[in-house]
Amino acid sequence: MRRILFVDDEPCILDGLRRLLHRERGEWELLSAASGSAALEEMARGPVDVVLTDMRMPGMDGAALLEQVAQRYPDTIRLVLSGQTDTAAASRAILVAHQFLTKPCAAMEIRTVIDRACALRDLLRSPGLRRIVGGMESLPSAPTVWIALRRALGDEGASVSQISVIIEQDAGLGAKVLQLVNSSFFGQAREISSIAHATTLLGTGTIRALALAEQFFGSGLSPGRGCSLEEERNHALAVARLARHILPGQPAGEAAFTAGLLHDVGKLILAARLPQPFLDDLGEARLRGLPLHRVELSRTNVCHAEVGAYLLGLWGLPHEVVEAVAHHHAPDRVAGGDRRALVAVHVADALVHGISDGPGAIDQRLDSVSVAELGWTGQLPEWQEWASAQQEVDS
């Protein structure tokens, strides 16, 4: 039984939601609180899986409540349902909430968002890990990219396309931009997977305002030992570009680029929050010449792919991106549907590792069955060559 807590100072809203979700009574236990402090009392009585709160309330407002929740119960999923409709309100909320919904929100959408959020928990079964990941407000961003962004934002003449080129180079920046755009505040009819598109929709004014709240883009986060943000960024960018090259000119190619850029964010989280175990795993992987995820899986049954996907899922990123990140080591775990973005990221990751770690790395990683199913086997040498050429250009 999932326990869902609704918080709103308007009793009609609470009653309405309770009635709306009455049919879920077999699976969801619905709780309600008329204020922030009442919500915290409720949570003290027993664990809550999802909190959905209004923003503007007398006394403790929604943002303050969620700050408390993030500190005390980091593995509780934090959602906002607000009648406020300005960008500033959405940006503030998204600092403490995993997702932001606007009133009026269709009945289906509320159900879907809660459902999906709950389903994510199957991805990461360890409550300890969930606490760690749920508490992340942002991802560390690479200093060079952060500096470039700040410089561009300081230039009054900078166009939004110049800025999107910068944001596209960093997982931490890109993920946050997608989180904001995919909040229902923007009322987009469909999910946005392209970082460039998301940046354009926000506009330089909003990006500038976001960059001021430094925790938003994680500029101050320490990457932790054993993890070089610049190296991670280079690898992620190479995978992203190759994934897009594999699916040229298609919407799936943009999703593949984004998933490629974000595929290893789990490493950033683990390095920052569980540095010692992560360092041990990394050392062992090098020693035994194994891919990192194999070592992680043999030790804890969870690898960085699921950790990263869990956070991106919490942030409401499009399903195809979350899925491609979660299963980028083992695309065969996903049966059916459009798997092109997923397999493109998988192939790109394997080929880029082949360039940096030697051809043996490809054999260790590549799921040749999934590649063959899409009829891509014959193109692998060309893609590998393209990736090598790209890396030479970059260096």
Next chain:
Amino acid sequence: MDRSRAGLSLEQAVAEGLGSPSRESPLAADRLASAILDQTPDTVFAKDLVGRYIYINRAGAAACGLSRDAVLGQRDHDLFPREVADSLVAFDRATLAVGGEEIYEESVSINGAMTEHLVTKTPFRDSDGQIIGLIGLVKDITGRKRPEGLGRTDTDRLTDIIELQQAVGTAVMEPSAFMQLIVQRTRDLMGANGAAILLRDGEDLVIRAAAGTTVMGLGLRVPIDRSLVGACFRSNQAVQCDDVQNDPRVRLAACELFQVRSAVVVPLRDGLTTIGVLEAIADVPGFFGESARQTMLLVGGLLSAALARSTAFEANRRLLDERTTTLAALFGSEERLRSAMDAAQIGVWDWDVVGGRITWLGHHEAICGLAPGSFDGRYETFLACVHPEDRPGMEAALTSALASNSEYSHSHRVVWPDGSVHWVLGRGEFRRDPEGHTIRMYGAIMDITDRRVLEHQLLQAQKIEAMGQLAAGIAHEINTPTQYVGDNLHFLQEAFEGLLRVMVVYGDVVEAARAVGVPVAAADAAWKSADGGYLLAEIPRATVQALDGIERVTKIVRAMKEFSHPGGTEAIPVDLNHAIENTIAVSRNEWKYLADMVLELSPDLPPVPCLAGEIQQVILNLIVNAAHAIGDVVAESGGRGTIRISTTVVEGFVEVRVRDSGTGIPLEVRSRVFDPFFTTKDVGRGTGQGLALARDAIVRKHRGSLTFESEVGAGTCFLIRLPLHAPDQPGAES
């Protein structure tokens, strides 16, 4: 009356109008500037082209040991020993010849005591760039061993302040442009890394203008209750921070981002109310000293006063004053006067009230749309030029100026023979003979049409902004009840389905009971009294319709919010079809009783880079015009018209057509449709600005085109063409 006599009387008029130099100098046209200059410990003066002092501040007069009135109007040779005067004049000439700043040091012996001065002289120019005099700044540096560069810096600062005052005095007083000017100059003046103006908005201060490193903070809100700028705002006094790292008042995170180590902040006031602050920042600790703080206070005071009086009308008046002043400076011959009036594009009149004749000079005829030399000197002829609606107002203004013996200052429209409408501003004064009879009136007139257009645009923008705030507030109010009405309706729908299943079972039970002879009359009666069959059929339909209604409310609120709050000032890719649908939704009331709306929107329209707010305004204007045109037809014939809106993609352009079945545009006015202030609508129904603004938005801001085809009696079709690739977004990314 011949021209030379008119010129002579004008000379007197302007000279008298200006007053003798001792009354008020043209340089310090406003008293505030004068007051500020009087606060500086250094000498500041201005001379006209022939070397007469036309301004000197308090310190300057004191340094000469004379009263101000004794200095003004005099030349150096009247005031100083010959050799001193010779050298002063030589430098004046050099400054005027070079046309730029000259700096030198001089030693002067006054009453046996040697003083050393650092002197800066700069030519000053009228708005057309003509040199009309020079400004001097004398700093006493006696006995001061100047640290390297310091004297120069201080001098620079004061010169800059004077320049700033001039710039502010002559600027078109549009507050945002002008705040930008101030922050930029403040940053240069202070040698700071950044400068910003923050104005109060609710509980916060908002960065409204910025230069240097603070630019990325534009629009940022800073809480008044915990920030350095807030401390200044609350205390209403200058606040200084020498090192942010040891200062509890600052917000360190923000400082880090803007690379702030030290700062100085001064308040901005409107009368007694503090309205905001001016801030300068540096990236090293202890950058700002006492003189920096003083300078900031001066600039802050200047800005406060300027903001307070920054109405557009005031700006017009000042411009005319300034141009008249320019005339005075250039006075000497009628030819020079004429060329000056040409340059300033003003017209001048001399009205001989007794003789009943008016003489026009300069651009007066051109401003009224008359051929050169065609004005016959009659007041009635001038009155005929004035827009019929504006004649009573203008005559009332004249009468009132005459009765109260005060200055005449009035703006009104004139209509040219070709029918085009122009706005003018006239200012003048009556002259009386010693017995007090009015004998003449002198004045000047200028065309202010461009300014009126700007004012209208500004007003329009303010209206849209206000509407946006209102719409956001209303949306918030409506969205909460919409949420729970919708939730409850969904619940009722599902609940009734459940209840229906129960009813079916109960019905079976009743029938089974009836079959075995159990009495069921009560059940039958209840069913009949409630009209059960009707309820079962109608309740689901009622909930579906109610849900549909709530869906429509949601859409309209969303459309209203998006329409009135369409985002920033940069072109971003916009779904034009969606923008058109929003506009139709918010304007429905304008057309729904007159016309049917037919949409032919291309389903595969790519996103168009544009300013959504501007485009929606243009489409709104076209829809409202179409509805009015149809209304004129429908009023006569009855029935309904059609508005047809289509979107198509044609070779790198998106075309939007708004076609109406209205009256059509008469041939003779087609060439003036886009002229500002041109309207065929009744008073109060149109400003004549809609299409002028629309064209400006499409052509200038989007590099597109706005054209129309029209047939009288059949209707009009307006065509908007927008380029698919904005200049700064060359094609799709590779």
